[in-house]
Amino acid sequence: MADETSWISHYDDDTRKETQDIDSLSEPGEEVDKDGTVISLDIMTDDLLDRILAYLPVESIFRASSVSKRWFSIVTSESFSWNPSNSPPQKPWYFMFTSSDEPTGCAYDPNLRKWYCIELPFIGTSNWIISSSYGLVCFMDSSRVLYMCNPITKRCKKLQEPYGLRFSDYGALAMSVDKESHSYILAIVKSKQVPENFSQWDISIHVYKSEEETWATPLTEVLIGWRGGEESVICNGVLYFLVYFTGGVPSESRHALVAYNVSGRASQASLRRSFISVPCSLTCGRLMNMKEKLVMVGGIGKHDRPDIIKGIGIWVLHDRKWEEIVRMPHKYFQGFGEFDEVFASSGKDDLIYIQSYGSPALLTFDMKVKQWKWSQKCPVTKRFPLQLFSGFCFEPRLKIAP
């Protein structure tokens, strides 16, 4: 039991000093550093700091990266595991554009129930098609310029567009990030009306792989009476997009869903054959990836007046069949105003955001506990009657860069 080492106590701040990395404890109470000096174990090592930082919310961690160079490298290091398994997972944030002509907006953190005013560096207007995955957000504007960015760190990169994209009437954007490698796939569904034949549409799917930095066009097809729009998402390696009936052929419904495998090499039967019907007459249909399941939020149109909705529903796709998860309770539905109001929805993991275009009111639905909740009131107010609000859901991640 004889103890040969002497202990140095470092409780006193004055004697505290920067440390080197210390290996995990094997012998209780004793560690020897490179010089062979015995060091006490009651100093804050990187490992310990790591454990405390892991419990901090995004706002504090981001700020913490400006404490010192060592803290900066801890927070941005690959091995920093933010959010240890015994605390509840961070819910995704929602970014709301608050002006149609300025690059400003507010991001909502549902974990702290707090709004932050964040500026997106390049944005000219709020008229973008947006897709996000694992902390990265891709923006495509009407002239088909593409940017990939991390809204928290504001790192941003312009991407090369696929050839011929500018000459399209509609474009839908979807992306999927590989969590391990941080590489990503982007898919654009382009729809162009065939000149001289208004019921025919040239549909093409373009796929970008970040590792190769190249675009490929694995599929082109002419659809008759149907076109793509701006709504698509990638779930589990499958690209889903909504198509809209344009007339010229008989059809019972005005909307359908198309599934296209972007991950495998297996060639697929035509798009037309892979139409999946939607559960009802739909308005403002929006697709989202909720833990790799395809979820759709939409207004349930009245049979005789499909542009007027009698409710808002949420469905999940199982293979090719829809299961209705929930309908928005009447009291929340009323909070959105008129029944034919346009609304947008977006979601990730277990949280869905629903926003009315006409106001900054934001409603959330937690899929896990099946709970509806209004967000904390947005600090922005409507400045003029026709002002429109829109936004998107994203995961705040410090470590991923475009």
Next chain:
Amino acid sequence: MAQEASSSTSSKTISLKTGDGEIFEIEASAAKQMKTVQRLIDDLGDDITIPLHNVFSKELPKIIEYYKKDITGEITKDFEAEFVKDLNDDEVKVLFLAANYLDANKLFEFLSQNIADRLESKSVEYVRKYFGVENDFTPEEESKLREERAWSFRGIKEDE
């Protein structure tokens, strides 16, 4: 000859000696929750007073109090809130480091969360002082970092 701590009806206690020479008793089942102590018991036997050079008489009673509650399954959110209520930030830090040294996982996780909660809206300067960390950024680097992080710098509590 040290006996193995088997299922005995009378609760076996272990003697712990702090770095400043005071002795405290703890139940064997509570001692099991502190892996460092358990290792020392395995090496030295449970009849011997276990030396804890890096833990002092100010902290150890508090740690023992926590694990006394733990072995009876009574740790609740209320208890934990009460436990840290009257501790200032430095006292919590000392406890946290002691829990780390003792490899007392449950207390360690709880205190990690508590320190994070206390620091959540503190200023960068406060955090530097608290951890004894020097600012090694140049003024230009620091101002650039702050500008990039502007939105996260609003709403910070004033330092006391």
